[in-house]
Amino acid sequence: MAIDLNFLARLLPDLLQGALVTVELSVLTMLICLVWGLLVALAHMTRGPLGWLAGAYIQIVRNTPLLIQMYIVYFGFPMAGFAFSGFTSGLLALCLQNGGYVAEIYRGGLQSVSARQYEAGRALGMRRWTLYRVVILPQVIARVVPPLANQAISITKDTAQVAAIAVMDIMKVAQVWVESSANTYDVFFAVALIYLVLTTIISLGARIAERQLAFAS
């Protein structure tokens, strides 16, 4: 089936506007999860109720579908008196779920540093903060960047699900165009292409970061 270029030219301005929302959601989710995930990971590594709670959180958010989490936040919360906008509900659900994944990535990174490194630092008389700053964190960061980049790509693609809760992201704009034109192939082809561009930018950024970190360590 031939691609209708005239049609694509009419479609593109709308799609790009939707893509802006997609980028906003993705970037906000990534930034929030970088901090939130670290907090959850640190909590999970402690003993006692806090660690137990963090573990339960990770299990729950990772093992239930994102779409259902969005529905609960978007349709369920208003019944309890919290009516967030579609964008905020989507962001909240994306952060809840991806926070669980990112926490596990951090935990993997932190636990991968051998105990001997801590012992060696202490043997050299380093204080706790110096030990982390000079010895542990550089190794952790170098190890978590590739999986975090993967997660960022997955977040970007996951944002498509906010279309189900009335957010005008690129997917929703696409659905509106499909409804009016019946031209599903061209519309979704263009959408896939735009997602590909977005995720490629993330991959390239991650590769540069990895190279820099390799130099640094």
Place this chain on the structure above:
Amino acid sequence: MKTLLRSALSALLLFTAFAAARADDSLLDTVLKRDKIIVATYSTSPPLAYVDDNGKLVGFEIDMAHQIAKDLLGDENKVEFVVVQSDGRFPAALSGKVDFGLCSTTIFPDRAVRIAFTRPYLDTGNSLIARKDAGIKDFAQLNDPKFTYAILNVPPAIERAKQLLPNARLLLLDSPSALFLAVKTGRATAFNIDKPIADYYEHENDDLMRLNVDGTPFAYVQQDAIFMKPGDFKWWLFLDTWVGELRSGSRYPQYVAWYQKWLHKDPPPQRGYDFNKY
């Protein structure tokens, strides 16, 4: 010589294969040979096509599909339903996954560029259903930023909303059941949906009510039709004739029965004039 014979024979074979394919190229023939029709349908669009309390796919459109199977193949059970979402329905028909779609689909000129429609089997106007506790009776009262108005992501609904309710907050959702959920949970104050579906929801829910839209563009008629991949005249002609007979010909009694069963009222008359006077 042998080579020549062989290639001539292959050419002949190829030709017959093509000829066979040509004679067979209407979906009508394919369906008769397959002994089963494959129909795209919704499952969340009551009372036209939805899953009932027993988990069975039922509704006005589902009855239509069974009857088409009976007329084509002599058995109303020779039908396979492919449940689709709204953005999957057109590709399902265009790719040949289904023989046609019966998905509460409104005829729309932009759509007709890429998809073929039969004549309409159902006139649908628009209705506004609101929460009773919102305290509004008239659609004009909804035009207020404190109210949220939920619609499907379909172009006529979006245009109408922007034109007639520019001040209300707008929610675009992708299925009638999502609209219903939005209003039930208080996420939205009111929603706009095809009249038959609104009749159903109003009938089933005491906390919802219909807003008065008399004399507004909400009361204009839209037309739902069967859709299929364009270019197959024989197949289109069969389905179009079938709808014509249902809507205003030999199958009108059946139409009356389905209307009463699913929409709880009589259909529009068979003719726009009194036949007995002529």
